Amino acid sequence: MSEEHGTLIKTPKQLIVVSVLALVVPVAVALLGSQLVTGSKRIDASEDRKAVEQRIKPVGELVKMEGAPSPAPVAAAAAAAPAKAKSGEEIYNAACAACHSTGAAGAPKTGDKAAWAPRIAQGAATLYDHAIKGFKGMPPKGGSTASDDEIKAAVDFQVAKSK
Ligand code: HEC
Incomplete structure (x- = not known):
């Protein structure tokens, strides 16, 4: 059992x-x-x-409309743009803002009227010359390869903002 x-x-x-x-x-x-x-x-x-x-399905759809302008002319315009001289503002933003918008390296800040008044008093020719050839802490042309005229335009832009 x-x-x-x-x-x-x-x-x-x-x-x-x-x-x-x-x-x-x-x-x-x-x-x-x-x-x-x-x-x-x-x-x-x-x-x-x-x-x-x-x-x-995706939220948006690309619709080709009759008679809509093709994007080709826009691309062509963009490609042609670099040949034209850049505006003072463009040069300033590309080559000068790094120091002059922050005050880096002791640069007079753009828009700081007190800092710019004595410099502007030197006259535009002196400012152009200093910006093109370099001045104390600032390298010639701010270290850029812009043309003299472009640098002058950038100085004009800077001075107009700092008056
Ligand atoms: C690496 C920093 C730096 C860059 C980039 C730079 N600057 Fe300057 N800039 C300075 C400094 C620093 C001074 C002040 C020098 C001093 O008076 O001791 C100065 C001063 C100036 C002055 C006044 C000169 C004077 O006679 O008092 C002008 C005008 C000027 N910069 C324009 C420009 C322009 C235009 C650009 C761009 C193309 C540029 N700077 C880029 C640092 C810079």
């Missing part, structure tokens, strides 16, 4: 069969279950393909 209490597995063969079943049955159930779930989803997706595409 007491021997029959323990286990149903009595032989090595039974042990193997039970072990194999213990592995195979859960896997089979999982596979069937996933087939059931993904299988039905797949049908939905193919049926509603149009609806899905509608949902995920």
Whole structure:
């Protein structure tokens, strides 16, 4: 009697069969279950393909309008621009602002009237000359490759802002 209490597995063969079943049955159930779930989803997706595409399409669309100007002339204008002399403001922003908008290296800040008044009093010719040839802490042309006329325009821009 007491021997029959323990286990149903009595032989090595039974042990193997039970072990194999213990592995195979859960896997089979999982596979069937996933087939059931993904299988039905797949049908939905193919049926509603149009609806899905509608949902995920980009917000904006590019519409080519009849008679709209083509972008080519704009690109051509942009390419032609560098040949033209830059304005004083452009030169200032590119070559002078680094020092003169921050006061770096002791540069008189553009817009600081008190700092500029005595410099402006020297006359435009002196300011041009100093800006072109360099002056104390300032490298010639602010270290740029701008033309003399462009530097003069930048000085004019700077002075106009600092009067
Ligand atoms: C590396 C910094 C730096 C850059 C870049 C720079 N400057 Fe200056 N600038 C200075 C300093 C510093 C002074 C003041 C020098 C002094 O009086 O000690 C000065 C002074 C000047 C003066 C006054 C000169 C005078 O006679 O009092 C003018 C005008 C001027 N800069 C124009 C320009 C222009 C235009 C540019 C751009 C093309 C430029 N600077 C770029 C540092 C700079």
